[in-house]
Amino acid sequence: MDFEQFSFDPRISAGIKAVGYTTPTPIQLQAIPFVLKGRDILATAQTGTGKTAAFVLPILERLTTGPSGRVRALIVAPTRELAEQIHQASVDLGQSTRVHSATVYGGVSKNGQVEALRRGAEIVVACPGRLLDLANDRSIDLSGVEVLVLDEADRMCDMGFLPDIRRILKLVPARRQTLFFSATMPEDIRELANSILKNPVTVQIGMIAPVKTVSHALYPVSQGLKKELLLATLEQTATGRVLIFARTKYRARNLARDLEKARYRVAALQGNMSQGQRQKALDGFRDGKYDILVATDIAARGIDVTDISHVINFDMPDTVDAYTHRIGRTGRAHRTGEAFTFMAQGDEPMVCAIEKVLGKRIERRQLSGFDHGGLAPERQSPGNRVNQSRKTGPNLKHDRDGGISTLNRGHEHH
Numbered sequence: 001m002d003f004e005q006f007s008f009d010p011r012i013s014a015g016i017k018a019v020g021y022t023t024p025t026p027i028q029l030q031a032i033p034f035v036l037k038g039r040d041i042l043a044t045a046q047t048g049t050g051k052t053a054a055f056v057l058p059i060l061e062r063l064t065t066g067p068s069g070r071v072r073a074l075i076v077a078p079t080r081e082l083a084e085q086i087h088q089a090s091v092d093l094g095q096s097t098r099v100h101s102a103t104v105y106g107g108v109s110k111n112g113q114v115e116a117l118r119r120g121a122e123i124v125v126a127c128p129g130r131l132l133d134l135a136n137d138r139s140i141d142l143s144g145v146e147v148l149v150l151d152e153a154d155r156m157c158d159m160g161f162l163p164d165i166r167r168i169l170k171l172v173p174a175r176r177q178t179l180f181f182s183a184t185m186p187e188d189i190r191e192l193a194n195s196i197l198k199n200p201v202t203v204q205i206g207m208i209a210p211v212k213t214v215s216h217a218l219y220p221v222s223q224g225l226k227k228e229l230l231l232a233t234l235e236q237t238a239t240g241r242v243l244i245f246a247r248t249k250y251r252a253r254n255l256a257r258d259l260e261k262a263r264y265r266v267a268a269l270q271g272n273m274s275q276g277q278r279q280k281a282l283d284g285f286r287d288g289k290y291d292i293l294v295a296t297d298i299a300a301r302g303i304d305v306t307d308i309s310h311v312i313n314f315d316m317p318d319t320v321d322a323y324t325h326r327i328g329r330t331g332r333a334h335r336t337g338e339a340f341t342f343m344a345q346g347d348e349p350m351v352c353a354i355e356k357v358l359g360k361r362i363e364r365r366q367l368s369g370f371d372h373g374g375l376a377p378e379r380q381s382p383g384n385r386v387n388q389s390r391k392t393g394p395n396l397k398h399d400r401d402g403g404i405s406t407l408n409r410g411h412e413h414h
């Protein structure tokens with residue numbers, strides 16, 4: 001199957017071809033026909049399944065006709081990074097159209113956003129707080145919204161945005177199409193969906209569990225040896241781009257600093273950074289300037305880099321949903337990926353919950369030649385050993401002249 005089955009406008013088809021999409025993902029196959037028909041959608045889809053294009057493409061199709069220069073589609077997202085990702089998808093897929101997209105989020109000056117709205121944007125991708133600010137200032141008119149998308153609704157509720165969402169709903173027309181996307185469907189999210197959707201089509205893709213192209217492994221280790229285990233893992237493992245998750249902003253910043261001292265090309269992504277700093281780190285990671293990104297859960301929301309080979313959970317996530325979202329950053333677009341989780345004492349209950357969702361026991365591994373602090377698995381099969389001679393990975397070290405040289409890279413980035 002290909003995208004021709006949807007009979008998109010030739011300008012939309014040109015955008016699909018330009019970004020290199022060939023085969024629709026399951027969420028796109030199921031959702032796009034109903035979105036094109038104007039139906040409300042309640043979609044449960046994890047990250048990495050192609051859900052952004054599942055709503056952006058039919059929205060672009062709708063906006064190729066009708067009035068221009070006013071907000072006709074409003075997409076609400078929980079973080080600036082995700083808003084930028086959706087905006088970029090709208091720009092890339094709509095590059096052959098005259099549809100314009102603008103972003104609205106905090107952390108940066110309002111002036112540029114207000115100016116973009118004045119120039120005319122048919123699609124606005126917004127975070128709730130700044131959107132309400134601009135609405136209160138009368139800098140944005142939402143009275144012409146035809147399509148409302150709530151993306152990662154569960155995350156928005158986790159971040160305390162539910163009251164803001166209810167205020168936003170009062171600013172858009174009651175007569176509209178609403179597309180509701182959530183990775184999980186807890187009771188408060190289901191109640192919200194039921195209150196705003198009209199006769200919705202339900203689409204469920206990869207319910208809760210991470211994508212099947214990702215393999216999982218646990219590395220039992222004492223808390224005080226985690227940093228040494230991380231350095232040894234990077235040294236012994238052939239990697240492409242690596243995304244490391246830490247529990248706190250402080251730890252993410254310090255880990256990035258320690259990896260930089262070890263001469264890795266690394267950046268941090270955490271909430272205390274300005275939007276410019278965050279975007280610089282993301283762009284550098286995406287473009288190959290950095291091989292490693294150390295992030296917190298909230299800051300990492302919206303990372304859309306297709307060739308992340310490894311996700312390393314330096315700290316165990318607090319919830320199964322957080323694990324799902326972290327792991328969803330690798331194994332994207334039908335690629336394979338690996339997820340390593342450092343398991344310290346006290347992490348066993350969360351491991352059991354994750355294994356219940358996965359439907360299988362996660363493999364316990366011991367890194368060859370490394371002392372795990374008495375927490376290593378008692379038995380180690382040959383397949384669990386990492387060949388010590390395979391010292392590849394990013395390993396971008398400073399040469400004697402102060403430049404950057406590549407030592408045994410597992411994957412080159414051009």
